[in-house]
Amino acid sequence: xxxxxxxxxxxxxxxxxxxxxxxxxAAQAERARMRIIERCRExxxxxxxxxxxxxxxxxxxxxxxxxxxxxxxxxxxxxxWQRHSTVMVRASKRLVDEVLDPLLKAMSQRLNEHFDAxxxxxxxxxxxxxxxxxxxxxxxxxxxxxLCPECAKKVSG
Numbered sequence: 001x002x003x004x005x006x007x008x009x010x011x012x013x014x015x016x017x018x019x020x021x022x023x024x025x026a027a028q029a030e031r032a033r034m035r036i037i038e039r040c041r042e043x044x045x046x047x048x049x050x051x052x053x054x055x056x057x058x059x060x061x062x063x064x065x066x067x068x069x070x071x072x073x074x075x076x077x078x079x080x081w082q083r084h085s086t087v088m089v090r091a092s093k094r095l096v097d098e099v100l101d102p103l104l105k106a107m108s109q110r111l112n113e114h115f116d117a118x119x120x121x122x123x124x125x126x127x128x129x130x131x132x133x134x135x136x137x138x139x140x141x142x143x144x145x146x147l148c149p150e151c152a153k154k155v156s157g
Contacts, residue, residue, distance in 0.1 A: 007114045014106045018099065033071065036099060040072045043092035043099075052096050054087045054104075060115070061108055062087065068103055 012029040019032035056062045065087055069076045076087040091100065 043095040046092040
């Protein structure tokens with residue numbers, strides 16, 4: 001199974017888990033989707049419907065959020081003065097707390113893990129052996145905001 005198919009399966013598994021169903025096949029994933037849609041319909045008429053604002057940090061979070069909204073029959077919008085990273089949605093607070101937020105968080109985390117792995121693999125193949133991390137040397141702690149003499153010398157040339 002290739003990495004894209006594994007990602008699809010992982011995202012389906014998250015949806016199945018959020019629907020409270022045991023892990024299963026594609027039919028189980030469809031039952032999970034229908035169960036969540038039914039939950040969304042139930043909560044759409046709840047008395048606690050309000051406007052919620054989401055500030056999404058990157059393009060993929062925005063794409064994921066709009067996909068979730070569309071999948072569950074919700075509509076995202078923004079006011080003309082809002083940033084492109086902001087999405088508004090009218091929904092029940094319980095729907096947001098019990099369905100939308102947990103799905104967005106879990107799926108976004110899984111997507112980021114996938115993208116990180118793909119980027120590390122591509123960088124390793126294209127540039128040099130990885131892994132790539134930012135390493136802070138313990139003897140070079142600049143928490144005070146002041147550079148140590150060795151680093152100040154490198155910066156000044």
